Amino acid sequence: MDKQQTKRxxxxxxxxxxxxxxxxxxxxxxxxxxxxxxxxYAQVIDDISGKTLVSASTVGKDLRExxxxxxxxxxxxxxxxxxxxxxxxxxxxxxxxxxxxxxxGGRIAALADAARAKGxxx
Numbered sequence: 001m002d003k004q005q006t007k008r009x010x011x012x013x014x015x016x017x018x019x020x021x022x023x024x025x026x027x028x029x030x031x032x033x034x035x036x037x038x039x040x041y042a043q044v045i046d047d048i049s050g051k052t053l054v055s056a057s058t059v060g061k062d063l064r065e066x067x068x069x070x071x072x073x074x075x076x077x078x079x080x081x082x083x084x085x086x087x088x089x090x091x092x093x094x095x096x097x098x099x100x101x102x103x104x105g106g107r108i109a110a111l112a113d114a115a116r117a118k119g120x121x122x
Contacts, residue, residue, distance in 0.1 A: 014101040022098050023047045031083070031095040031115075035107050040076050042083040042111060044095055054090055056082040076107035080114030087120055094121040 001009075024030030024047045034041045041057040056079050058067040063082060067075040087095065102108050116122065 011101045018098065018101060022096055024096055028094050028096055029053055029092060030098050031087075031120075032098040032100060033102075033108055033111055034100050035076075035102065040072070040079050040107060040111065042079050042115075044083065044087050044090075044092060053092060054083060054086040056086060073107055073110050076110040077114040080111035081118050083111075084115040084118035084120040087115075088118070093119075097122050 022030060024045055026046055026048060029044050029046045032043045032045055039058045041055070041059075043055040044053045045051070046053055056063065058064065058075050058079060063078060067078055070078065087093075097112060099108055104112070112122065
């Protein structure tokens with residue numbers, strides 16, 4: 001196994017361990033945050049019914065052009081604000097944060113802080 005495969009396997013183990021304890025329901029859905037090198041995605045998911053309630057990303061039609069001109073950390077803030085506004089409009093006030101195996105820092109923290117600033121509770 002090369003270095004990249006080893007890293008992927010480690011991240012997969014971390015994600016499995018986290019998902020054992022984190023799940024969302026109708027009263028407090030799970031907000032899953034995924035980041036790649038170029039893009040950022042956030043979804044609010046009800047795990048009981050298996051449905052995505054709201055989502056926002058840097059590749060979505062409504063934010064693509066705005067996010068393209070921003071630095072990655074500022075784009076993460078934009079996604080956090082957008083997902084919080086959509087969640088509050090859908091009647092969701094509190095969520096459980098799923099970092100997808102990533103550390104809480106950088107773009108993940110910027111997204112969460114922006115969502116909190118808009119009124120979403122973690």
